[in-house]
Amino acid sequence: MNSLCAPQLEVRVRRRIAGAIGVLSTLLLAGCSVGPKYHRPAAEVPPTYKEVANWKQAEPNERNLGGNWWEMFQDPQLNALELQVNVSNQNLKVAEAQYTQARALLRYNRAAYFPTITAGASATRNRISNRRPASVVANGITYNDYQIPLELSYELDVWGRVRHTVESYREQAQASAADLATVNLAMHAQLALDYFQARTLDAEEQLLNSTVTQYEQALELIESRYSGGIASDLEVEQARTQLETTRAQAIDVGVARAQYEHAVAILIGKPPAEFSLAALPLTAPPPPIPAGLPSELLERRPDIAAAERLMASANAQIGVAKAAYYPTISLGATGGFESGVITTLISGPSILWSAGGSAVAPIFDAGRRRANLDQAIAAYDQTVASYRETVLTGFQQVEDNVAALRILEKEAQVQNKAVVAAQKYLELANTRYVGGVTSYLEVTTAQSAALSDELTAVNILGRRMADAVTLVQALGGGWDRSTLPERPECCGKLTSNSK
Numbered sequence: 351m352n353s354l355c356a357p358q359l360e361v362r363v364r365r366r367i368a369g370a371i372g373v374l375s376t377l378l379l380a381g382c383s384v385g386p387k388y389h390r391p392a393a394e395v396p397p398t399y400k401e402v403a404n405w406k407q408a409e410p411n412e413r414n415l416g417g418n419w420w421e422m423f424q425d426p427q428l429n430a431l432e433l434q435v436n437v438s439n440q441n442l443k444v445a446e447a448q449y450t451q452a453r454a455l456l457r458y459n460r461a462a463y464f465p466t467i468t469a470g471a472s473a474t475r476n477r478i479s480n481r482r483p484a485s486v487v488a489n490g491i492t493y494n495d496y497q498i499p500l501e502l503s504y505e506l507d508v509w510g511r512v513r514h515t516v517e518s519y520r521e522q523a524q525a526s527a528a529d530l531a532t533v534n535l536a537m538h539a540q541l542a543l544d545y546f547q548a549r550t551l552d553a554e555e556q557l558l559n560s561t562v563t564q565y566e567q568a569l570e571l572i573e574s575r576y577s578g579g580i581a582s583d584l585e586v587e588q589a590r591t592q593l594e595t596t597r598a599q600a601i602d603v604g605v606a607r608a609q610y611e612h613a614v615a616i617l618i619g620k621p622p623a624e625f626s627l628a629a630l631p632l633t634a635p636p637p638p639i640p641a642g643l644p645s646e647l648l649e650r651r652p653d654i655a656a657a658e659r660l661m662a663s664a665n666a667q668i669g670v671a672k673a674a675y676y677p678t679i680s681l682g683a684t685g686g687f688e689s690g691v692i693t694t695l696i697s698g699p700s701i702l703w704s705a706g707g708s709a710v711a712p713i714f715d716a717g718r719r720r721a722n723l724d725q726a727i728a729a730y731d732q733t734v735a736s737y738r739e740t741v742l743t744g745f746q747q748v749e750d751n752v753a754a755l756r757i758l759e760k761e762a763q764v765q766n767k768a769v770v771a772a773q774k775y776l777e778l779a780n781t782r783y784v785g786g787v788t789s790y791l792e793v794t795t796a797q798s799a800a801l802s803d804e805l806t807a808v809n810i811l812g813r814r815m816a817d818a819v820t821l822v823q824a825l826g827g828g829w830d831r832s833t834l835p836e837r838p839e840c841c842g843k844l845t846s847n848s849k
Contacts, residue, residue: 383510384676385669388662391734393741396644401753416828420542422637423815427630428545431618435537438619445533452526456519456839462512465504465681472497473692496695499686506679514669521663523838528656531829535652539823541617543816546632548610550812551603553631557808558600561801565593568797572790585790592794596801632811635762636818641752641825644745650826651744655834657737664730671723677711744824751821758814765807772800 416422420432435442477492507513569589575581615625648654685703689695712719779796782788822828 383513383669384672385510385514386665388665390658391661391737393648393738395648395741396745399641399644399745399749399752401749401756402641419822419828420538422639423542423818424637427628428542431541431545431614432538434618435541436534439537439617440619442530442534442537445530449523449526449530452519452523453838456516456523459512459519460516460839462505462515463507465502468501469686470497470499472499494690494692495688496690496692497686497688498695499684501685502681502683504681506681508679509673509676511670511673511678514666514673518663518666518670520838521659521666524834525656525659525663527834527838528652528659531652531833532656535823535827535829537617539819539827541614542819544610544613544617545627546812546815546819548607548614548627549630549632550808550815551607551610552629553633553808553811554805555600555603555607555629556631557801557804558596558603561797562593562596562600565589565596565797568793569593581790588790588794592797632808632815635759635811636755636815639755639818639821639825641748641821644748647744647748647825648741649831650829651824652826652829654737654740654744655831657733657740659834661730661733661737664726664733668723668726668730671719671726674712674719674722677709679707679709681705681707747824748821751817751824754817755814755821758810758817762807762810762814765803765810769800769803769807772796772803776800 418429418432420428472495474495475492476495505512569586572581572586572589576583576586611625611627612622614627615622618625642650683703683705685701687695687697687700688702689697689700694700776793776796776799779788779793783790783793
């Protein structure tokens with residue numbers, strides 16, 4: 351066989367590559383992507399929130415919650431703690447790692463857009479049997495075989511299987527990015543809740559300690575009256591019982607206060623032993639919260655965005671399942687060098703190559719493809735139902751917290767009147783007792799009523815702060831759907847603050 355010179359070989363290789371590219375282009379242009387196009391299913395959205403009526407919202411210049419939404423509470427200690435969540439919270443790090451995994455899976459599947467090229471090298475020494483019947487001439491010879499093979503394989507995405515697979519993983523990566531934003535919002539909101547609960551307990555403890563001081567003064571007065579023969583020992587014990595009971599209440603507050611302090615420490619990534627939360631009694635009511643329109647909620651809650659992206663991913667999987675009904679068309683090529691003498695391995699006569707294509711069509715699989723398609727359709731229907739349920743739950747959470755803030759504001763106004771009345775009742779009872787008109791039992795009753803009303807007022811204020819935080823969380827905490835990465839495989843790590 352006459353060997354080809356290098357220029358002739360190069361021309362032939364170029365021609366065959368050009369022909370392969372032409373065939374590839376024709377097949378891709380003629381191919382079509384099977385499977386349904388994605389359209390976001392409709393979800394029932396009310397025109398306005400039911401509970402917003404008669405509720406004071408933020409002024410127009412306060413409409414945007416912003417990424418650092420906690421700053422609206424104007425609490426420097428809270429602001430400093432919230433910033434530590436982004437750096438040290440372990441739940442947030444878990445969500446970030448999950449997002450990184452989703453991006454890696456997307457890049458892995460995206461590689462199917464390109465050919466796979468492998469290279470290798472081998473060296474063998476062989477001896478053919480003298481009794482081998484198939485090759486009489488070669489019987490008994492010993493020879494060397496040196497090879498440097500190069501192989502290329504490529505699946506033509508004629509029916510869109512690869513495209514739908516990549517699309518599905520891209521939507522999953524976007525859903526993971528939204529999940530990260532959901533965890534971020536939840537961690538910041540939980541920190542604010544624990545912080546305000548601790549401040550509420552600080553206010554309770556301050557009130558109880560102040561009351562203990564008043565009761566100590568009252569006990570001294572009664573003991574003095576008892577020494578003078580004016581009061582009875584029964585009145586002394588009544589005053590002492592009231593005092594010690596209130597002292598016990600003040601001490602008991604420390605249990606829950608310590609637990610909330612420990613919870614804050616964990617949220618900022620510190621051992622409780624290394625963290626201390628300075629006492630700061632809660633005094634101010636929550637700021638007005640901008641609820642916005644229900645239609646905006648679909649774009650402002652990351653959990654709704656995640657549910658919608660999972661729905662799009664499931665829709666793409668239907669296309670993958672449908673593509674299994676069509677032939678798999680692949681191109682392959684092999685080239686390289688082979689020689690029995692290593693010194694002539696890299697030379698023109700040692701070149702070998704082959705190129706071709708294949709198409710594999712399923713004929714019978716006992717209903718496996720149909721079952722796979724049915725499963726993909728059912729999985730999509732499941733994500734649609736989950737998406738709509740997530741939307742409804744979002745509306746419910748907003749309505750719940752708007753109603754709670756509106757009602758608690760009215761309750762606080764009434765409770766403040768009750769506190770004023772209880773204080774007046776206590777003053778009158780003390781005056782009547784000192785004047786000898788009534789027994790000390792009336793004073794202790796008035797004391798209990800006053801303390802109870804004041805504690806209720808403090809608890810209402812704490813509930814208002816908690817509901818304000820949960821309303822911000824229900825509204826998405828300043829997050830916006832536009833922050834989702836369009837191309838997660840090429841984007842850097844999402845920041846914890848999404849806006």
